[in-house]
Amino acid sequence: MIYLKLFYEFFKTGLFAVGGGMATIPFLYRLSDNTGWFTHQDLANMIAVGESTPGPIGVNMATYVGFVTGTQVNGLPGALLGALSATLGLAAPAVIIILIVAALLKSFRENKYVNAAFYGLRPASTGLIGAAGLSVVMSNLFPGDVIALAAVNWKGVVLAAVLWLLTNKVKKTKSLHPIVFIGLSALVGVVFSMG
Amino acid sequence: MNMYLELFAVFAKIGVMTFGGGYAMLPILQREIVDQRGWATEEELMDYFAIGQCTPGIIAVNTATFIGQKRKGALGGIFATLGVIFPSLIIISLLAGVIEAFSHLTVVQHAFGGIRVCVCVLIFNAVLKLYKKAVVDKPTFAIFLIVLLGSYFSGLSPVFFVVCAAAAGIILKNLEGKRA
Structure with a gap:
């Protein structure tokens, strides 16, 4: 039953993804490898859509993955049911945990074991997102099994360098919303026939 | 209006106005929840956010559950979420329906070709920002590096790394406490 599986997989993601929307990405990569429900390319597209639409990005990604996966099984009804299963699965652990934590609010924040666990969790979460990011970079900028000069997506590398400068170094553009850069990249992609 | 429905409606409005999640939500929550409705104080909101960041799950959902729970118990938390x-x-x-319908067009494929490059940069920037907060000393750098390489080169589940890292954090902090 694909809807139960979606609920279960996103429940797991919601339970173990620490630190906001981007933390769901490593789990979605693993899901793509294990199930073949969507490709790595699909996933990169979903990240862009999740970033440029209203709503928390983690929720957006879950809805998108559920929708695409459900479509393959049973058209539009499947898509809607898939979107619902994945999204509720993602939200469920947070609801359960917060309802418990709310009961013991003060002691939770001051608990030394909780603090110690997060001392280890934060860098691990960063490493996981980094590894997923590395996969995105390799599949989009350096496709092919071995890094070969001929296979390098040079247009992509140049665009990435420009975007990095705009988002980190140029004062005027640095604090703009990601949707601006996503829109700009779409335009560049069309003009220079990328992808 | 029924309080459950009101919780649902207010948080749906917050969901529409949130772009990107996490901290983008904070100013909107301040206006809707603290200033206009008095459902929580400024301090409570900051507490919810801090806890939302150090509990698993989506921060937006965590915060919604907190405020809903405070107003109307567990069911209130569920309605807000x-x-x-x-x-x-x-x-x-x-x-997603629209994209599925048009994804075969060359122009759409080119657009997403450019967009995926942007996604690379956005993830890189997010990692950099998290890195500055998470990697504070040698042990945290070691955890970061081990997880980064381990996750990239092995087929191990992220769940495995998360569980090990939490255990490592507790062990490292305990050792530190004994030495001091």
Whole structure:
């Protein structure tokens, strides 16, 4: 039953993804490898859509993955049911945990074991997102099994360098919303026939 | 209006106005929850956010559950959460349908070719920002590096790394406490 599986997989993601929307990405990569429900390319597209639409990005990604996966099984009804299963699965652990934590609010924040666990969790979460990011970079900028000069997506590398400068170094553009850069990249992609 | 429905409606409104999640939500929550309705104080909101960041799950959902729970118990928490995810369900389903229908067009494929490059940079920037907060000394750098390489080169599940890292954090902090 694909809807139960979606609920279960996103429940797991919601339970173990620490630190906001981007933390769901490593789990979605693993899901793509294990199930073949969507490709790595699909996933990169979903990240862009999740970033440029209203709503928390983690929720957006879950809805998108559920929708695409459900479509393959049973058209539009499947898509809607898939979107619902994945999204509720993602939200469920947070609801359960917060309802418990709310009961013991003060002691939770001051608990030394909780603090110690997060001392280890934060860098691990960063490493996981980094590894997923590395996969995105390799599949989009350096496709092919071995890094070969001929296979390098040079247009992509140049665009990435420009975007990095705009988002980190140029004062005027640095604090703009990601949707601006996503829109700009779409335009560049069309003009220079990328992808 | 029924309080449960009001929780749903207010958080649906917050969901629509949140772009990107996490901290983008904070100013909107301040206006809707603290200033206009008095459902929580400024301090409570900051507490919810801090806890939301150090508990598993989506921060937006965590915060919605907290405020809903405070107003109307567990069921209130559930209604607020359903509210905050509702706009995403509608908007993304519409959009995913449109993208599926047009994805075979060359121009759409080129556009996404460019967009995927942007996603690389956005993830890189997010990692950099998290890195500055998470990697504070040698042990945390070691955890970061081990997880980065381990996750990239092995087929191990992220769950495995998360569980090990939490255990490592507790062990490292305990050792530190004994030495001091």
